[in-house]
Amino acid sequence: xxxxxxxxxxxxxxxxxxxxxxxxxxxxxxxxxxxxxxxxxxxxxxxxxxxxxxxxxxxxxxxxxxxxxxxxxxxxxxxxxxxxxxxxxxxxxxxxxxxxxxxxxxxxxxxxxxxxxxxxxxxxxxxxxxxxxxxxxxxxxxxxxxxxxxxxxxxxxxxxxxxxxxxxxxxxxxxxxxxxxxxxxxxxxxxxxxxxxxxxxxxxxxxxxxxxxxxxxxxxxxxxxxxxxxxxxxxxxxxxxxxxxxxxxxxxxxxxxxxxxxxxxxxxxxxxxxxxxxxxxxxxxxxxxxxxxxxxxxxxxxxxxxxxxxxxxxxxxxxxxxxxxxxxxxxxxxxxxxxxxxxxxxxxxxxxxxxxxxxxxxxxxxxxxxxx
Numbered sequence: 203x204x205x206x207x208x209x210x211x212x213x214x215x216x217x218x219x220x221x222x223x224x225x226x227x228x229x230x231x232x233x234x235x236x237x238x239x240x241x242x243x244x245x246x247x248x249x250x251x252x253x254x255x256x257x258x259x260x261x262x263x264x265x266x267x268x269x270x271x272x273x274x275x276x277x278x279x280x281x282x283x284x285x286x287x288x289x290x291x292x293x294x295x296x297x298x299x300x301x302x303x304x305x306x307x308x309x310x311x312x313x314x315x316x317x318x319x320x321x322x323x324x325x326x327x328x329x330x331x332x333x334x335x336x337x338x339x340x341x342x343x344x345x346x347x348x349x350x351x352x353x354x355x356x357x358x359x360x361x362x363x364x365x366x367x368x369x370x371x372x373x374x375x376x377x378x379x380x381x382x383x384x385x386x387x388x389x390x391x392x393x394x395x396x397x398x399x400x401x402x403x404x405x406x407x408x409x410x411x412x413x414x415x416x417x418x419x420x421x422x423x424x425x426x427x428x429x430x431x432x433x434x435x436x437x438x439x440x441x442x443x444x445x446x447x448x449x450x451x452x453x454x455x456x457x458x459x460x461x462x463x464x465x466x467x468x469x470x471x472x473x474x475x476x477x478x479x480x481x482x483x484x485x486x487x488x489x490x491x492x493x494x495x496x497x498x499x500x501x502x503x504x505x506x507x508x509x510x511x512x513x514x515x516x517x518x519x520x521x522x523x524x525x526x527x528x529x530x531x532x533x534x535x536x537x538x539x540x541x542x543x544x545x546x547x548x549x550x551x552x553x554x555x556x557x558x559x560x561x562x563x564x565x566x567x568x569x570x571x572x573x574x
Contacts, residue, residue: 229456230454230455230456231454231455231456231457232451232452232453232454232455233397233410233413233450233451233452233453233454233455234451234452236399236400236401236406236455236457237397237398237399237400237410237431238397238398238400239388239395239396239397239398239447240388240395240396240397240398240430241386241387241388241389241396242304242305242386242388243304243386244301244302244303244304245301245302245337245338245343245384246299246300246301246302246337246338247299247300247301247302247335247336247337247343247344247378248297248298248299248300248335248336249297249298249299249333249334249335249336249346250271250295250296250297250298250319250333251295251296251297251298251316251330251331251332251333251346252268252271252272252275252293252294252295252296252330252331252333253293253294253295253296253316253322253325253328253329253330253331253350254292254293254328254329254331255292255327255328255329256291256292256293256294256322256324256325256326256327256328257292257326257327258291258292259291259294259322259323259324259325259326260290260291260292260293260294260320260322260328261291261293261294261295261320261321261322262291262320262321263289264321265295265319265320265321266285267295267319267320268293268294268295268320269285269288269290270285271295272285272288272290272293273285273288275331294318294319294320294322294325294328295318295319295320295322296316296317296318296319296325296330297316297317297319298314298315298316298317298330298333298335298346299314299315299317300312300313300314300315300335300344300346300378302337302343302344302380302384304384304386305386306380306383306384307380307383308380308381308382308383309379309380310379310380311376311377311378311379311380312344312376312378312380313373313374313375313376313377313378314330314335314346314373314374314377314378315371315372315373316330316350316371316372316373316374317370317371318370318371322370323369323370324352324369324370325350325352325369325370325371325372326352326369327350328349328350328372329348329349329350330346330347330348330349330350330374330377331347332345332346332347333345333346333347335378337384341382342381342382343380343381343382343384344378344379344380344381344382345378345379345381346374346377346378346379347374347377348374348375348376348377349374350372350373350374351372351373351374351375352368352369352371352372352373353372353373388443388447389435389443392434393434393435393436393437394432394433394434394435395432395433395435395443395446395447395450396430396431396432396433397410397430397431397432397433397450398429398430399428399429399430399431401429401457402427402428402429403428403429403457403458404428405458406428406455406457406458407425407427407428407429407430407431408425409455409456409457409458410425410431410455411423411424411425411431413453413454413455414431414433414450414453417449417453418433418446418449418450420436421433421434421435421436422434433446433450459475459477460477460569460570461475461477461478461479461568461569461570462475462477462478462569462570462571462572463475463478463558463562463567463569463570463571463572464572464574465555465558465559465571465572465573465574466573466574467555467573467574468574470550470551470552470555471551472551472554472555472558474540474541474558474569475569477569478540478567478568478569479535479568479569480535480539480540480561480566480567480568481565481566481567481568482566483561483564483566485543485544485557485561499513499514499515501513501514544557558571559571
């Protein structure tokens with residue numbers, strides 16, 4: 203069976219009248235879910251280390267940096283060994299990464315991620331040796347060491363192999379000890395707190411300002427741009443900034459979003475948010491199906507003849523055309539009306555993508571289409 207195609211027609215309707223008042227109430231969220239306080243941020247750390255104690259699953263001799271690292275480590279411990287004489291399979295070179303949270307103090311511990319750098323087959327059962335973790339400025343902010351947990355296994359015997367999860371990447375829970383603190387200051391020199399929206403938007407910024415002014419009438423709140431809101435505290439310093447920020451984070455905000463349709467053509471996934479509106483339009487959808495069927499028949503010659511038995515194919519071709527279905531969408535139709543109309547047509551996800559793109563081309567879809 204071969205599907206040759208389907209017919210999709212879009213006819214703009216010149217209808218007059220007021221748009222339908224079909225609004226969707228957006229849910230309110232906390233301010234801390236859509237914004238952050240300037241100065242409260244994490245920092246990335248990275249380091250190069252060695253994992254030992256592997257059961258023959260470490261780097262091979264072709265990983266020269268692993269052999270050189272072992273030679274350098276032994277030399278610092280007072281043991282001089284030429285690198286070309288080192289042949290070990292129980293060691294793996296790794297890159298250690300971590301995220302230093304804001305306001306972390308010396309003596310606190312953080313998790314680290316250990317990733318194989320060479321050709322090691324597994325880090326199972328390994329132990330990360332003391333590894334300095336540096337920031338973007340080159341300073342050492344933490345030191346990592348401990349047993350590596352990969353959350354899986356990798357076993358092989360007799361030519362067979364069983365593996366669960368990714369065995370060349372592991373974690374060391376609480377494996378890094380913070381040695382240097384990163385200065386964090388969320389209170390500006392002019393005694394103000396700056397709130398930064400995760401997604402800049404004029405309407406959302408205005409709503410944040412109105413909500414903060416209603417909740418804190420004694421404070422001076424001003425939007426500097428679509429993503430930045432400055433809150434000025436009293437000059438006398440009677441307001442506790444920590445308690446103020448805690449109260450700011452709980453203020454309810456109704457964020458504004460842009461009408462958008464996200465289309466993933468590889469998987470046939472379509473996501474339409476509730477702000478999408480449809481202009482007056484009619485959508486027609488139909489299909490033509492062609493069925494080709496071949497039956498093999500045997501041709502047997504008469505007895506005592508010189509003929510040969512042959513197979514004769516009999517081909518039958520049928521064509522069917524589904525009756526076209528048409529639905530009408532009134533002006534201001536919401537995503538709910540769109541989904542109901544397209545479900546009435548019985549469209550597949552692939553067809554839905556084509557219909558939405560055709561609606562956009564016809565100027566009937568008031569939304570952005572993002573193709574992934």
